[in-house]
Structures are given as structure tokens and as C-alpha cells.
Amino acid sequence: MKVMNSDHWKKIEDIVDELLKLSEAERSQRARDLCGQDIALLNEVLDFLNVMDQSDDAILSLKKSKHIIAKSVVREIEQERDASYFIGKEIQNYQIVKHLETGGMGAVFLAERCDGTFQKQVAIKILKREFANPTISERFKQERQILANLTHPGIAKLYDGGMFEGLPYIIMEYVEGEQINKYCNLEKLSVKQRLKLFGKVLDVVDFAHRNLIIHRDLKPENILVNYRGDVKILDFGIARIEKLSVQETDRPDGFHFLTPQFASPEQLQKKEINTLSDIYSLGILLNQLLIDVSLFDIEGLSIKEILENKTSYYPKQPSEKYNHLPEQTKLDIAANRGQAPGNLIRELKNDLDCIVLKAIQPEPTSRYESAKAFKEDLERREKHLAIMARQDEPIYRTNKFLMRNRSYLFVALLLMIVLSSTAFVTISGIYAERDRALYEMKKAEEVTQFLMGLFDDANPVEQNDIEVSASSILELGINRIDTVQDPEIRHQLFMVMGNAFHKLSEYENSLNAFNHALKESKEFFGSDHINTADVYYAIGNVEVTFFNWHLAVPPLRSAFEIYEEQLAEDNLKLIRTMSRLGRSLYNFGERDLGIIFSEKAYQQISEEMLPETSLEIMDDYAIYLMNNEQIEDGIEVLHAKVNYILEHFDDENYKLVGPYNRLALAYRQIEEFETAITYYKKALQISESVYGIEHLTTDRIRRNMFGSLAALDLHEELEKQFHIAIETTRNRFSENHWRTGQIYGTFGLYRMERNNYADAMKYLQLRQDIYVETLGANHEWTVGAFSHLVAVHIFSESAQADSLLTEHKKMIRSHQPEIHSQILRSLNHVIGIYENKEGDYSKIIDKYSTFLPAE
Known part of the structure; x- marks a missing residue:
């Protein structure tokens, strides 16, 4: 224990006495002059004042003044001695290397092991002088022991503690990470x-x-x-x-x-x-x-x-x-x-x-x-x-029951649709044909038994409480339809489930159901029956959603030929199919025929048509006009469609999503980007509200908006929308789904346009890897996307650029003589990128141009 000599003691007493002779305004500055940077002296002054705190009442007024002065001095000296003072100091076997933060209790530093035994980083918190009280120090030791025994992976460990230059400190686990709200x-x-x-x-x-x-x-x-x-x-x-x-x-x-x-x-x-x-x-x-x-x-x-x-x-x-x-x-x-x-x-x-x-x-x-x-x-x-936080009211409990069982209720709704249609036929049949009526009753009973059986098999109790979705129930139904004996019922169930999957944006499952329906329809009704044409149209419509024009044209053409043979010219099914076929033919490359079909369908729109049919035809015609570089005319048709919807429906109806999105695309084509973003945001708001953030339509609108945001240099907003798009796509599908790859590719192209080749290469390579894994190395999308990856390697002067270009040409040749339209579109796009970049890329442009069809 250090023994205080009389001279040192007198120094402390003289400081305190001199301070008490001054006014409060003068004391702080004088105390700083007298104590300087001698922290040990200041500690002893403070200890002396603490002893006075325990004295009798006669010195109460004196002790209060001295205590206030001491704390004022401590505060001002510590303010002068900022965090940099501790950098390089050694506490126990750790050297302080960096100031991390300062809080209400003290400052936190990063420290590293410095005795050479092993490498380790810790955080050291040096507490404020308020904690230098002897009573607190003793209790502090007890607290340290309690906390040191608190072991959990989610709790930062407390290793040790003590006093350093009169200040308490704590040695803790150093944790790297973001604050939870920022993360x-x-x-x-x-x-x-x-x-x-x-x-x-x-x-x-x-x-x-x-x-x-x-x-x-x-x-x-x-x-x-x-x-x-x-x-x-x-x-x-x-x-x-x-x-x-x-x-x-x-x-x-x-x-x-x-x-x-x-x-x-x-x-x-x-x-x-x-x-x-x-x-x-x-x-x-x-x-x-x-x-x-x-x-x-x-x-x-x-x-x-x-x-x-x-x-x-x-x-x-x-x-x-x-x-x-x-x-x-x-x-x-x-x-x-x-x-x-x-x-x-x-x-x-x-x-x-x-x-x-x-x-x-x-x-x-x-x-x-x-x-x-x-x-x-x-x-x-x-x-x-x-929940416990709410009163258990009957309405609240009912709503919760409906939410828990929404998958069952969705399928029950399908059941109602099927039963209502069969019931109508049944009632009509009683008067027209008793035998047919009895058959319809039997069919309705079989449909009921089939769909109710799905509820039993999908019961969460039987499935170990696994969450059952509407999609999983429908998938179960697809697998069980083969157990139904009646082919007409099988056909009807496949069509209902195909349409249901389409509404859920489960397009692969939708195609699967429709293909089953086509098989049943051909065998039961015949290849030229109207019901078979309905299935052809449904399949073609799904392929249009994918922009798979080469796959959309054959079924739509089959549907049109059957309808044209058996239906009147003004029949809605015929006109609708003519419109959709015209759009597909135009994009597939049969432009002249596509124009004929599109214009003829549009001219047959009439007041007697159902709104849904009129709107589909207007949409197809507007797209044809824009593809044919008649942008202004396309915009006019789309505005007419919007006005039609607003006349018949409300201003947040889901039918507005399509024309708003297409108007945005049209305005982007004529470089009116601000107007484009206005319509994108209108479409996005309605789509998110109606379909949800993870729906394919919502995702497509968001990605379409990227180009206009980039054109206006709204890069922060673009980054935000990209992160939303990638997160929602991962959640809905997976990290390795081709749709996730699409978004990576879109963002990679945006980075390439901004000359950020490192990021562009990362995202385009991610897309390529996903396409190879999910679609195959020779798929038209994979081959087309490879052109962009080659480009970014060439622009960044990568050592792999030449070998990748050679590999890409081999991939394209493997598709000759009939190179897929998707590959040709990608080649045209990448040629445009080369033409707009500074530098001489004429040799590459010439090489790619040899694969394009002669004009």
C-alpha cells in the first residue's frame, strides 16, 4: 500500500482550500491549472472528498462544495484527454489499438494480445470516474464474477476487469457486426x-x-x-x-x-x-x-x-x-x-x-x-x-380460423366452382334429358368425393403439422386425378387445377395440368372438339406468359383452326385466340401473318363483348404496334384501354396493372423516362396490393423499371428496387432458380453500362451458373446470356476474354441452321452494347453479325 507523505497530503489540502476561496465560475479553470494532467493526484483529491462525505453535519455545506468542484475538475480534465490518449496503452496483456465508440458509461476500445503467447482481439470498456468509488469497486468485482459465469452464444463474454490509471475497465469479447436495426x-x-x-x-x-x-x-x-x-x-x-x-x-x-x-x-x-x-x-x-x-x-x-x-x-x-x-x-x-x-x-x-x-x-x-x-x-x-395480446372475441377467433385454413378454403372455392357448373347442367338436364341429368348428379358426387379426399390427405395433423399451401394441395390433386375413373371428370379436374395454378403464377404446374387435360380431351372428346381447342388455347396462353413464342404458336394455331371451323366469325373464343396468335406469330418471326391476325381481331372489338375479352385484344394489339415501331399508336390504344377500365371498374383494379406497365415500357422506348417511372409506380402499387410482392407480375414490373431509373441516374432507388427483387425471388423460388438468375443478369447489365466491370462480371457469372444448372448448358437462354458475360470480360480486358468468345461462337454454331429467336435477340442486344462503347469492337461485331439472318 502506498504511504502518503506530509508534503503530498498538504498539496491536496492546499488545492481544495484554494478552490473554496474562489467563486464557482473561477474554480474550474484554477483546478485545472493546479492539477494539470496528474490523474493520480486528482484521484487522491477525490478520495479525500469522499471521506469528507462521511463526516458529521458540521461540514455538510463544505463537503458539498468540494464534491461539486472535484467532479467538475474530473469532467473537464477527462474531456481534454480524449480517446486518443489510450491508443497504444497496455492493460493486462492487451494493447489498445483503436477507439470503437463512446457511450454513457465510458469509452470502448479494440485491443490485441501483446505478450506473444497467442493472437486474440478483445474489446476493453474504460468506465467513467463515477465508478472509481472504493465501495463500487468491491461490488464491481462481484458483478464481474456473476457476468463471467453467464455463458450463452448470444451473449458477449466478459473476461476480466480492474483499474487502470484510476479508472475501472472491463475486458470483453470483441464482436464484429451491425446494430440490429441497421442490419x-x-x-x-x-x-x-x-x-x-x-x-x-x-x-x-x-x-x-x-x-x-x-x-x-x-x-x-x-x-x-x-x-x-x-x-x-x-x-x-x-x-x-x-x-x-x-x-x-x-x-x-x-x-x-x-x-x-x-x-x-x-x-x-x-x-x-x-x-x-x-x-x-x-x-x-x-x-x-x-x-x-x-x-x-x-x-x-x-x-x-x-x-x-x-x-x-x-x-x-x-x-x-x-x-x-x-x-x-x-x-x-x-x-x-x-x-x-x-x-x-x-x-x-x-x-x-x-x-x-x-x-x-x-x-x-x-x-x-x-x-x-x-x-x-x-x-x-x-x-x-x-394471440394473448388481444381479447379472445368471437369475430377475431373466426378470422384466425379462416387464416389458418386458407389453403383448404381456396380448394373449397374450386370445389364450389366445379359443383356449381355441374349443378347447372344437372338442373337443365332434368328437363332436357333425364339420363344426362342422372349422369351429371353422379359426376358431381365423384368430384365432391375427390376434392374432399384432398382435405383428408393434406390434413396438417396427419402431415406432422407441416404447413400446407394451396399449391401443395393442388399438386396432391394432380397426382390423384388418375384414380378417377370417368375421363370427362378427369378432364374437368385437370382444367380447373390448371387454371388455379395459373392464377397462383405456378406456370410449370399449370402447363403440367393442361397437358394432362389435353390428353384426356383428345381421348374422350376427340382431337377436333371445342373442349380440346380450349385446352390448346390455355397451353398457348401460358407459353405467352413465358415469352416462349415458338412454344406458344403451335397450340394457339391448333385452337384457332378448330374454332374457325366450328364457330361463327364474331365468336369471342375465336377473336380472342386470333389476337393472341397474332401477337405470338409476330414475335416468332412470321410478322406479316401476325399483323393480319392482330389487326383483324382489334377491328372486331364491339360493345357486346365481355370487358375481359376486349381488354385482352386491346393489349395484344398495342404490343403489336409497339413492336412494329408504331409507339405513338400503341400508346393511344393503351390509354384507350385504361379509360375503358376506369369507366367500368375502380382506379385500383388489377386490370390496370398490364396497361400501366405497358405504357411505362412505351414511354421508356421514346425516352420519356420520368413519365415511364410514373406509370411503373402506378402498376407496381396495384400489383403489390392485389397480387403481393412476390408475384411474378410484381417482379416483372420492378425489373422493367430498372432501365428508366438508370437513365435518370436514380441509382440509389435502383439499388433499393434490385434488393427487393432479388430477395422476393429467392423467397418465392430459391437462390438457384432461373428467375433469380434473370434478376442477377439484369443487374449485371446495369453495372456494365456504368462501367463497373467487377460487379457486372460477378452478377453475370451468377446468372450463367444458375442457367447452366437449371436450364442446361445448351439452352437458348444460357447461350444468349453468355454473350453478355463475354462482353464484360472483353471490356475489362480479362485474360479469359478471347477463349470465352471462341467458346461462345461454338455454342451458337451448335444451334445452326435454325438459331433460336432468343439467341438472336441476345446477339442483337450485345452488338448494340459494343456499338455504343468507346473503342474499336468492329471485329467482334462482324463475327456475331454472321450469325444473324440476312435482312
Whole structure:
């Protein structure tokens, strides 16, 4: 123990006495002059004043003055000695190498092992002088031991602690990662993904609570997420040391270490707290992950006003708070969650609103009783069960039942469609043909038994509680239709399920069902029957969706030939098929015939037509005009279509999605990009609202918008839309699906246009790898896409450029003499890229041009 000599003691006493002779305004500067940078001396002055704090009442007024002076000196000296002072210092066997951050309790540094035994990085938190009290130091040792025993993969470890130059320090695990709120936005996590991540936080907090440890300062800064999506909570239990600090703090209200936004009312009131205080902070955190903004407007308020705000006024629900934000803010927040503002509001309303508000109840006993209960309520919401945060009202319970069983209800709706059609035939048949009526009754009974059997086989109880989707029930139905004996019923079921898959944008399954229907129709009705023509049209229509013109033309031509032979010229089926066939022929290369069909179909639109048929024909004709470089005429037809829809339907009807998207494409072609973006956003808003963010139509509109955003240099918005597109496509399909590859390719081309060849090469290579794996190395899409990968290697002067170009030419030759139209389109596109780039690429252009058909 160090013995203080009389000279040193007198120095301390003289400093304090001299300070007391001065006015308060003069004392701080004089104290700095007298103490200089001697931190040890300052510690001894402070210890002396602490002893005086325990003296009798006669010196109460003196002790208060000395204590205030000492803390003022400490504060001002520490402010002068900034974080850089500690860089290079050694604490135990660690050398401080970098300042990470400064918070309410102290500064945090990165340190590295420096004794040569092994390599290790740690975080060292050097606490403020308020914690240098001898009583606190003793309690601090006890806290360190408790926290050191708190072992969980989601909790940053506490290794050791002690005193350094009179300041307490803690050595902790160094965690690399982003704050949880920033991570969610950077990764564009959906609400569902955010809730899953928040569930990990609840697991960690529940573990600590079961070990009788309260965090006391849960906020985004103390919750990090690494690149793998693992959660790590920092400073667990360290805030408990705040209770051990001296009563007088720098702040007049006595709250030096709290984060008011996340602090519970009982913390603000300085009451004894328990685990329910952490539940409150978690509720505030969940709200921030959902909408990015606080439910309480507390900026600039005192602690007393914040407390009143949190206890006297009922906060807005998250959905309501979000809905009252400025429009651009709402758009930005929704985009970071991969959805439209309207969809986000619908997702927040009711259950999530109630869950957040239950967690942040002013009265602790009204909150969730534990972090586990909090998580269980979120899980109940995900399963569409009634949550604890809501009253168990009959209507609410009914809605939950409907949501849980929506897959069954969807198939039940198909059942109703089938039964209603057979019932109509049955009733009509009673008067026309009794035998036919009896057959229809028997057929309706078989259809009923078949579809009800799907419910039994897809029962979640029998399937070990695996979530059953509408698509999976329909797939089960496809596999079971062969058990139906009657071929007419089999045909009818295949058509119903094919159309249902088409509505779900499950195009591969839709084609599978229609091909089965075609086989049944040919065998039962005959190859030239109207029912067979209906199937041909359905197959061709699906292929048009894929832009597979070479696959769309044959079935559409077959349907047209049957209809033309057996139906009147003004029959809707014939006119509709003529229009769709004209569009396909034009794109397939039979332009003259395509023009004849398209124009004839458009001329036969009449008032007597059903709106759906008229709109399909107008759409096909507008596309034909734009493909034929009659852009202005195409725009005129599309505006006529929009006006027609607005006259017959409302302004948010799903029928507006197609013409709005096509208008955007048309305006992009004539380089009116701002107008194009206006129509893209209209189409996108309706599509997201009606179909959902992951629907193929929504995805296509979003990707179409990329080019116009790039043309106007709206690169930040483009990046945002790209991340939404890639995330939704991954969720709907998979990382290795060809649709995911399409989006990578689109973004790679955008990067190439901006001369960012490294990124372009990465994304185009991703597309190529996915196409090879899913479509095959010789598929027309794979061969066409390879031209862009070759281009980026040539532009970046890659060593592989020549060999890749040679390989690509071999791939094209393997498709001769009839090179697929998709490959030709890709060659024309890449030739245009070479022509617009600075430099001489004439040899490459000439080589590719040899594969193009002579004009």
C-alpha cells in the first residue's frame, strides 16, 4: 500500500482550500491549472472528498462544495484527454489499438494480445470516474464474477476487469457486426425475417432472465448481428453497476446512463426494477425494427416530461404512427422491408400493433410475463392463432380460423366452382334429358368425393403439422386425378387445377395440368372438339406468359383452326385466340401473318363483348404496334384501354396493372423516362396490393423499371428496387432458380453500362451458373446470356476474354441452321452494347453479325 507523505497530503489540502476561496465560475479553470494532467493526484483529491462525505453535519455545506468542484475538475480534465490518449496503452496483456465508440458509461476500445503467447482481439470498456468509488469497486468485482459465469452464444463474454490509471475497465469479447436495426435495413429484411431475428434476441434475454440477470439497457447499439445472421447482445448486466454509482451525477435529473427512448417508466422513476423492465425495452426495440421510428416523440424533453409521455398518454399503434409519416419516408421504410406502404400497414395492423403495445404497457404487470411469453405470442401470430395480446372475441377467433385454413378454403372455392357448373347442367338436364341429368348428379358426387379426399390427405395433423399451401394441395390433386375413373371428370379436374395454378403464377404446374387435360380431351372428346381447342388455347396462353413464342404458336394455331371451323366469325373464343396468335406469330418471326391476325381481331372489338375479352385484344394489339415501331399508336390504344377500365371498374383494379406497365415500357422506348417511372409506380402499387410482392407480375414490373431509373441516374432507388427483387425471388423460388438468375443478369447489365466491370462480371457469372444448372448448358437462354458475360470480360480486358468468345461462337454454331429467336435477340442486344462503347469492337461485331439472318 502506498504511504502518503506530509508534503503530498498538504498539496491536496492546499488545492481544495484554494478552490473554496474562489467563486464557482473561477474554480474550474484554477483546478485545472493546479492539477494539470496528474490523474493520480486528482484521484487522491477525490478520495479525500469522499471521506469528507462521511463526516458529521458540521461540514455538510463544505463537503458539498468540494464534491461539486472535484467532479467538475474530473469532467473537464477527462474531456481534454480524449480517446486518443489510450491508443497504444497496455492493460493486462492487451494493447489498445483503436477507439470503437463512446457511450454513457465510458469509452470502448479494440485491443490485441501483446505478450506473444497467442493472437486474440478483445474489446476493453474504460468506465467513467463515477465508478472509481472504493465501495463500487468491491461490488464491481462481484458483478464481474456473476457476468463471467453467464455463458450463452448470444451473449458477449466478459473476461476480466480492474483499474487502470484510476479508472475501472472491463475486458470483453470483441464482436464484429451491425446494430440490429441497421442490419435489418441493409439486408432489406422483410417483416417476417425481422420477427425471426427478433425471436433470437428474445431467446438470449430469456436465458439471462432465467439466470436472474437483467440487462437494463437493451437498445440497438447493444445488439449486434454478424454476417451469418447470428445475434450477440453486449453489456449484459453491466448497466446494473449504475445502481452502485454515486447518487450525484453530471445531469441534474440524476439519469446519466439511461437511454430514455428505451427505458421503462419504472427506470425513469428510479424504482426497483425486474425482468419486466427489459420486456418494455424489447417492445420499443420491436417497434423500431418494424417501422424505424419511435412511438413516443421525446426529443428535447426532460426526464420528467418523458416519463409523463410514457405513462399518461396512450401511444399510437405502430401502423398508425407509420401511416402518418411523410409519403417519401413511408416509401423508403416500406422499400427496406421489400413491400409497398399499403401492404406494410396491413401487416402491422391488429396483431403486431397489439403485441408491441402489450410489451410497452406503463404498468409492468400488464406486460408479457417473460421473454418466452413474448416470443410465443409472435409465434401464435405466425400460425394464425389467437394471440394473448388481444381479447379472445368471437369475430377475431373466426378470422384466425379462416387464416389458418386458407389453403383448404381456396380448394373449397374450386370445389364450389366445379359443383356449381355441374349443378347447372344437372338442373337443365332434368328437363332436357333425364339420363344426362342422372349422369351429371353422379359426376358431381365423384368430384365432391375427390376434392374432399384432398382435405383428408393434406390434413396438417396427419402431415406432422407441416404447413400446407394451396399449391401443395393442388399438386396432391394432380397426382390423384388418375384414380378417377370417368375421363370427362378427369378432364374437368385437370382444367380447373390448371387454371388455379395459373392464377397462383405456378406456370410449370399449370402447363403440367393442361397437358394432362389435353390428353384426356383428345381421348374422350376427340382431337377436333371445342373442349380440346380450349385446352390448346390455355397451353398457348401460358407459353405467352413465358415469352416462349415458338412454344406458344403451335397450340394457339391448333385452337384457332378448330374454332374457325366450328364457330361463327364474331365468336369471342375465336377473336380472342386470333389476337393472341397474332401477337405470338409476330414475335416468332412470321410478322406479316401476325399483323393480319392482330389487326383483324382489334377491328372486331364491339360493345357486346365481355370487358375481359376486349381488354385482352386491346393489349395484344398495342404490343403489336409497339413492336412494329408504331409507339405513338400503341400508346393511344393503351390509354384507350385504361379509360375503358376506369369507366367500368375502380382506379385500383388489377386490370390496370398490364396497361400501366405497358405504357411505362412505351414511354421508356421514346425516352420519356420520368413519365415511364410514373406509370411503373402506378402498376407496381396495384400489383403489390392485389397480387403481393412476390408475384411474378410484381417482379416483372420492378425489373422493367430498372432501365428508366438508370437513365435518370436514380441509382440509389435502383439499388433499393434490385434488393427487393432479388430477395422476393429467392423467397418465392430459391437462390438457384432461373428467375433469380434473370434478376442477377439484369443487374449485371446495369453495372456494365456504368462501367463497373467487377460487379457486372460477378452478377453475370451468377446468372450463367444458375442457367447452366437449371436450364442446361445448351439452352437458348444460357447461350444468349453468355454473350453478355463475354462482353464484360472483353471490356475489362480479362485474360479469359478471347477463349470465352471462341467458346461462345461454338455454342451458337451448335444451334445452326435454325438459331433460336432468343439467341438472336441476345446477339442483337450485345452488338448494340459494343456499338455504343468507346473503342474499336468492329471485329467482334462482324463475327456475331454472321450469325444473324440476312435482312
